[in-house]
Amino acid sequence: MYCDDIPAPLAVNYNGPMADPRFPATRLRRLRYHPAVRRLLRNTQLDPAKLILPLFARPGKGVRQPINSMPGHAQLSVDFIAEEARQAAKFGLGGIILFGIPAEKDPLGRDSYSDSGIVQQAVKAAKDAAPELLVITDVCFCEYTDHGHCGVIADCGGRKDVDNDATLELLAKQALSHARAGADLVAPSGMMDGMVGAIRAALDGGGFSHVPIMSYAAKYASSFYGPFREAAASAPQFGDRRSYQMDGANIREAMREIALDIEEGADMIMVKPAMPYLDVIAAARERFDVPIAAYQVSGEYAMIEAAARNNWSDRDRVIMESLTSIRRAGASVILTYYAKDAARLLG
Numbered sequence: 445m446y447c448d449d450i451p452a453p454l455a456v457n458y459n460g461p462m463a464d465p466r467f468p469a470t471r472l473r474r475l476r477y478h479p480a481v482r483r484l485l486r487n488t489q490l491d492p493a494k495l496i497l498p499l500f501a502r503p504g505k506g507v508r509q510p511i512n513s514m515p516g517h518a519q520l521s522v523d524f525i526a527e528e529a530r531q532a533a534k535f536g537l538g539g540i541i542l543f544g545i546p547a548e549k550d551p552l553g554r555d556s557y558s559d560s561g562i563v564q565q566a567v568k569a570a571k572d573a574a575p576e577l578l579v580i581t582d583v584c585f586c587e588y589t590d591h592g593h594c595g596v597i598a599d600c601g602g603r604k605d606v607d608n609d610a611t612l613e614l615l616a617k618q619a620l621s622h623a624r625a626g627a628d629l630v631a632p633s634g635m636m637d638g639m640v641g642a643i644r645a646a647l648d649g650g651g652f653s654h655v656p657i658m659s660y661a662a663k664y665a666s667s668f669y670g671p672f673r674e675a676a677a678s679a680p681q682f683g684d685r686r687s688y689q690m691d692g693a694n695i696r697e698a699m700r701e702i703a704l705d706i707e708e709g710a711d712m713i714m715v716k717p718a719m720p721y722l723d724v725i726a727a728a729r730e731r732f733d734v735p736i737a738a739y740q741v742s743g744e745y746a747m748i749e750a751a752a753r754n755n756w757s758d759r760d761r762v763i764m765e766s767l768t769s770i771r772r773a774g775a776s777v778i779l780t781y782y783a784k785d786a787a788r789l790l791g
């Protein structure tokens with residue numbers, strides 16, 4: 445007999461001299477039948493300390509504005525951000541990453557670099573509530589601009605597009621303002637050329653040489669960001685992001701992006717989205733020695749939730765399997781809307 449319910453399998457020697465030549469000598473299933481052996485030999489571990497929870501900060505007090513396409517998540521006023529920070533610390537999460545949705549959007553996204561801006565308020569509240577918790581900020585403009593693009597718009601040869609170098613100056617201001625508010629780590633996500641170098645120089649010049657940069661280095665122009673754009677009200681008002689985010693068909697270009705960001709001073713790099721780009725994570729892991737993060741984005745979350753809410757899949761198991769696959773591909777850290785769920789499941 446050789447099946448899942450062998451009563452005393454260690455006593456059965458399939459490879460000995462008495463082995464039946466009709467059956468294979470190598471038995472991989474021997475290491476699978478016993479849950480304790482499976483647990484002992486598991487290659488990839490999930491740990492709440494490696495998970496980062498994204499949160500959306502909005503103005504007001506006592507406001508929890510649900511996000512339709514991300515059931516279970518909401519835009520939160522700063523007092524609720526503080527509460528989430530306390531919970532994240534209690535769950536032993538690796539940290540939180542904050543996105544700001546300002547009361548007023550304008551062409552330059554001024555709120556993002558105002559010391560009294562929404563994300564600055566959220567950082568302060570989170571650090572006050574949970575001083576030991578790692579608080580990261582997303583450094584970008586699309587949540588703050590009225591046109592929804594990730595930088596300053598200019599006329600680029602008769603075509604409206606994001607002006608790379610004008611945006612760099614503002615990105616530097618924004619990152620510095622986040623650091624002044626108390627951000628422990630900044631994460632530029634706008635895919636501007638030179639953004640890491642510009643931010644590094646600004647942080648160093650402003651007395652924040654100890655603040656690391658996690659660069660969204662290989663960020664693809666992905667349809668999986670759809671729900672986020674509802675969450676942050678950041679859908680581009682014209683065109684799309686394909687002149688700055690990467691084409692989903694490319695992997696060598698991702699390696700160039702990552703190499704350049706490391707050269708410019710990125711301490712960690714990110715691949716985003718995660719599940720549709722596991723090959724990119726794996727290739728980056730092979731090639732670079734910096735810590736690699738992956739972002740399980742809003743659309744990945746929405747797909748899993750939609751299937752689960754229809755009873756088409758086992759939510760908890762799909763969550764754990766998806767996170768495990770991202771870790772197995774080589775990500776050290778995962779940004780995921782499931783951070784608290786996973787911590788609960790692991791606890």
Ligand code: PBG
Nearest residue numbers: 584586633668669672741742743
């Ligand atoms: C840009 C940013 C985006 C996400 C994180 N940072 C949106 C975009 O590039 O359009 C997407 C995250 C998600 O989909 O969960 N600031």
